[in-house]
Amino acid sequence: xxxxxxxxxxxxxxxxxxxxxxxxxxxxxxxxxxxxxxxxxxxxxxxxxxxxxxxxxxxxxxxxxxxxxxxxxxxxxxxxxxxxxxxxxxxxxxxxxxxxxxxxxxxxxxxxxxxxxxxxxxxxxxxxxxxxxxxxxxxxxxxxxxxxxxxxxxxxxxxx
Numbered sequence: 001x002x003x004x005x006x007x008x009x010x011x012x013x014x015x016x017x018x019x020x021x022x023x024x025x026x027x028x029x030x031x032x033x034x035x036x037x038x039x040x041x042x043x044x045x046x047x048x049x050x051x052x053x054x055x056x057x058x059x060x061x062x063x064x065x066x067x068x069x070x071x072x073x074x075x076x077x078x079x080x081x082x083x084x085x086x087x088x089x090x091x092x093x094x095x096x097x098x099x100x101x102x103x104x105x106x107x108x109x110x111x112x113x114x115x116x117x118x119x120x121x122x123x124x125x126x127x128x129x130x131x132x133x134x135x136x137x138x139x140x141x142x143x144x145x146x147x148x149x150x151x152x153x154x155x156x157x158x159x160x
Contacts, residue, residue: 006063009153013070013146014053017046020142027135033127037098038084042139045077067154074147081143084136 024043027033049070056066086092130138 006067006153006157007057009149010053010056010063010066013150014050014057016142016146017049017053020046021050024135038080038087039135042077042080042084042136045073045080045143048073064154064157067150067157071147071151071154074143074150077143078140078147081136081139085134085140088134088136 021043024035024039028035052066052069052073056062083092087094087098
């Protein structure tokens with residue numbers, strides 16, 4: 001029974017991670033809300049979780065180890081989201097992460113002027129809310145819950 005519970009939990013986290021990424025891309029490309037740099041960074045743990053879970057489902061012996069990895073990844077996701085929430089609420093000042101522009105094709109002074117004219121997305125501006133909460137706020141709770149569940153499963157793995 002417990003092996004089935006572990007597999008079910010992994011599959012639910014996999015489905016949730018896929019859903020979270022689909023929702024993020026839907027909000028970006030269909031609804032037209034441009035993400036800030038921290039929003040893009042907050043997607044990374046979901047991609048890593050998908051990869052880990054797929055490996056775990058293929059290599060059955062990695063199940064226990066996957067729980068500690070997932071717990072760590074989602075705990076880090078909680079911290080990143082909490083940092084983003086702090087910037088949104090004005091508790092934390094925006095850092096260089098929010099100002100980074102990944103384009104490296106600037107060669108002339110005209111390119112620099114064109115880039116300065118473009119509007120950058122600020123990490124403190126919330127452009128999309130669901131049920132009155134920003135996506136960073138929702139990500140805090142979901143990541144914390146997943147981190148707790150996977151840590152609990154890791155700690156109780158041998159007992160079952």
